[in-house]
Amino acid sequence: MTDLVRLESVTHVRGSTTVLSEISFALPRARLAVLAGRSGSGKSTLLHLIGGVMAPSSGSVTIDGAPATSVHDWAQVALLPQRPALAPELTVGENAHLPARLRGRTPPPASLIRLGLDALSTRPAHDTSLGEQQRTAIARTLVLTPAVALLDEPTAHQDDEHVALVLEALTAAVAEGTLVLVATHDQRIIDLADVLLPLHSGRLS
Numbered sequence: 001m002t003d004l005v006r007l008e009s010v011t012h013v014r015g016s017t018t019v020l021s022e023i024s025f026a027l028p029r030a031r032l033a034v035l036a037g038r039s040g041s042g043k044s045t046l047l048h049l050i051g052g053v054m055a056p057s058s059g060s061v062t063i064d065g066a067p068a069t070s071v072h073d074w075a076q077v078a079l080l081p082q083r084p085a086l087a088p089e090l091t092v093g094e095n096a097h098l099p100a101r102l103r104g105r106t107p108p109p110a111s112l113i114r115l116g117l118d119a120l121s122t123r124p125a126h127d128t129s130l131g132e133q134q135r136t137a138i139a140r141t142l143v144l145t146p147a148v149a150l151l152d153e154p155t156a157h158q159d160d161e162h163v164a165l166v167l168e169a170l171t172a173a174v175a176e177g178t179l180v181l182v183a184t185h186d187q188r189i190i191d192l193a194d195v196l197l198p199l200h201s202g203r204l205s
């Protein structure tokens, strides 16, 4: 099976701190992979490297053979950051569907419904709760059925009922062929993982 995401000997230094050391792994399409580790273990940094937000200090990160920093296509790699980063003046529906609208595509009807957002679709994002904003940003991450979806703590602001919806959305994305890579310490997501990547102090164990 062809690997979609590949890391080879990735080390990343910020200031005087070595945040990640010698990380190597490869992941194919259509998997739920979980990057698990304590606060400060380097999960967000690793997601940002795979998202191409920055390059590693040494080693390589590739998406389908291309350097991650060269990939600027939301249909290829989509990222849910820890803070939802929505456009506050746009509605929930406009935010969630923005990547599709920018491409002239009709968003899939289920994209808001499956995350419990259909009743909020016309409300400005700044008038919603943090949990609702996070689910809107999850919908935006998944709306193009990207090859790779990177999600940083996607259940951080959800109650149990909405955690279940987030888990269903993630498993539906995997069923549609997306490689879903989640950074979390939420055991409910870890229990569903096809691939578990435990990170301790910047090293895979």
Ligand SMILES: Nc1ncnc2c1ncn2[C@@H]1O[C@H](COP(=O)(O)OP(=O)(O)OP(=O)(O)O)[C@@H](O)[C@H]1O
Pocket (backbone or CB within 6 Å): 014, 015, 016, 017, 019, 037, 038, 039, 040, 041, 042, 043, 044, 045, 046
């Ligand atoms: N700009 C920076 N300069 C120096 N150290 C940094 C910088 N950014 C992050 N770090 C350090 O890198 C380490 C990993 O941070 P990162 O945010 O990747 O961890 P995390 O596992 O995602 O944590 P959390 O679960 O709390 O979000 C932490 O020790 C953090 O203090």
